[in-house]
Amino acid sequence: MGGDEAMIVAGVGFRRGVAADEIVMLVELALERAALAPDSLSRLATIEVLATLPAFSEAARRLNAMASSVAASDLAKAAPRVRTQSARSIAAHGVGSVAEAAALAAAGPRAELILERIASSSATCALARSETDP
Numbered sequence: 001m002g003g004d005e006a007m008i009v010a011g012v013g014f015r016r017g018v019a020a021d022e023i024v025m026l027v028e029l030a031l032e033r034a035a036l037a038p039d040s041l042s043r044l045a046t047i048e049v050l051a052t053l054p055a056f057s058e059a060a061r062r063l064n065a066m067a068s069s070v071a072a073s074d075l076a077k078a079a080p081r082v083r084t085q086s087a088r089s090i091a092a093h094g095v096g097s098v099a100e101a102a103a104l105a106a107a108g109p110r111a112e113l114i115l116e117r118i119a120s121s122s123a124t125c126a127l128a129r130s131e132t133d134p
Contacts, residue, residue, distance in 0.1 A: 007042040007130040009111070010065070011103025013089065014050060014123035019080055023059035023123050030125045034115045043068045045106035052072055068106040078104040084117040084126075103128035 006072045023044075031038055035101055046061040051057075051069035060067035076094060080099040085096035095101040097117045104111050107130035115127040 002039075007107060008036060008040050008114075009043045009045055009068070009107040009128045009130065010041055010063075011045045011070075011106065011126045011128065012056070012059075012066045012123060013046065013098030014055070015052065016050075019120040019127070020055040020058035020062065022120055023055060023121050023125075024062050025064055026118065026120045026123050026125045030115050030127050031117055033118065034127050036127070037062065041065045043106055045070055045102040047093065047102055048072060049097075067092045068102075070105045073106040075101045078102075081113065083113060087122070088108065097110075097124065098124060099124040099126040100128075102126075113119040 012023055013091040017070055018104050026081055044065040048069050048071055057067050082096045082100040084100055089098055090096055099117045103126045107128040110131040111128045114129050117124050117126045
């Protein structure tokens with residue numbers, strides 16, 4: 001194995017009115033559930049249409065993670081690897097879980113989901129780990 005550690009990506013989906021606080025709280029809860037240290041997070045990812053919202057960039061800043069915008073085409077490519085199938089998400093974005101698809105897409109082709117979607121009232125979060133080359 002190389003000295004490169006696996007990258008942890010938190011994928012999020014959220015309603016437009018969400019506060020950065022809620023995203024941060026949910027991501028921290030997700031990391032806790034996956035038994036990961038808060039500083040192990042590398043990226044916060046979401047779909048393009050949501051990536052421009054201030055709550056997203058503010059949450060990434062507070063989590064000390066790079067904000068990643070995922071193109072709809074990349075989201076679609078990750079869709080077969082998504083485990084959660086939300087009818088609402090499929091209708092709105094064509095994938096079963098925006099959070100899971102965004103996490104997988106941002107973590108790369110060999111990424112694996114390490115925490116399925118968890119939800120708060122206005123947001124969802126899933127975690128993926130990218131497997132770095134040996």
